[in-house]
Amino acid sequence: MHSSTKPINSLRIGLFGTGRVASQLGPALVAAGHRVAFVWGRTPAAATALAAQLPGTRVLPTLAAPLPPADVYLLAVPDAAVAPLLAGTIWPAGALVAHLAGALPLAVFEAQPAVRGGVFYPLQTFSAGRAIDWPAVPLCIEAADAAGEATLLALAGSLSRDVRRLSSAQRLKLHVAAVFANNFTNHLLGIANALLAEAELPAELLAPLVRETVAKALANPPFAVQTGPAVRHDAPTLAAHEAALAAHPAWQALYAQLTASIQAQL
Known part of the structure; x- marks a missing residue:
């Protein structure tokens, strides 16, 4: 489904990952008026470098403590890292957590009933040194609950003019x-x-x-x-x-x- 969802007010985003997608997505979120509350990455130096590009963003040094509050937590990490990250993090009750993977089903969140699972999949190739035209990138959304879907659709609409609801089977x-x-x-x-x-x-x-x-x-x-x-x-x-x-x-x-x-x- 194509959506013309209008941009929403600023959201607090918790961003996990420092790779090619996260490095492009973080600045795009800030440019769209959102605030990246924190960045976490396996490599502290990479997390520090990315956070330095995002005004008001701090580096999350560990996942051992409860997370800072955020409206949406985005997992811009490799597919194989999503399930371990979900299991190894202390999530706020009812947290809206979305992965960015194309082939990973929404069902990956079923093992973590305390979170509200979602998908925020950008259909694009990401490479260092290449600028992304975010308004033209299809953003594919799926969520476990209506409120989470509405938030993700609106967040996607603040970045792209091509926002679609896709099931896990369609996305695969x-x-x-x-x-x-x-x-x-x-x-x-x-x-x-x-x-x-x-x-x-x-x-x-x-x-x-x-x-x-x-x-x-x-x-x-x-x-x-x-x-x-x-x-x-x-x-x-x-x-x-x-x-x-x-x-x-x-x-x-x-x-x-x-x-x-x-x-x-x-």
Whole structure:
């Protein structure tokens, strides 16, 4: 569901994590008018560096004591760290706690009945040195209770113009799709660059092709605009390509598998 939720008054945010997502999200929350009450991270130096960018934010040195009060606690930590963090923290009764993971279900909160669980999933890739256009980032929300959902929807609406309610099952499928669209595509571009380097050719040769490929796929059903030797069943070209990949057996096998997958869609 697309939401046009309007921004809300300033909320106190407890931010767990100091990695790529937290480092981008913290400043965005402050820019949207919220206050990051504290930052916690496994590496004190990283927590200190992030807190220094957020006015009025302090570093939480330990999880051993009860947490400072916050309207929302956001867990911007790796998926595998969410459950241990939930279990190892003394949460205020009724605390609204949301993880930011794409593939982790809302059910991860069931082992902590004292908290109100939620999901605040930003559908974007985060890398150091890359600015994020937060108003364009889809924010996917799920919550265990109506009040928590309302708070998370409004918080998301203060950052983005694209806010959606998604179930855990929908979000998992979305995350798989995102891996194909982003991670696998990036890996294939890496292979392409490596092959160009072997031929002493510049990577920018592919830039116009990549831009047109992405633009065309966004404007049309991608399967409907597929081109190339696999679609044409051009056996001599396919054989020549596989022979050219003889020095890279894994890439050769991947080429054959992708060719078969394309042909299966025809």
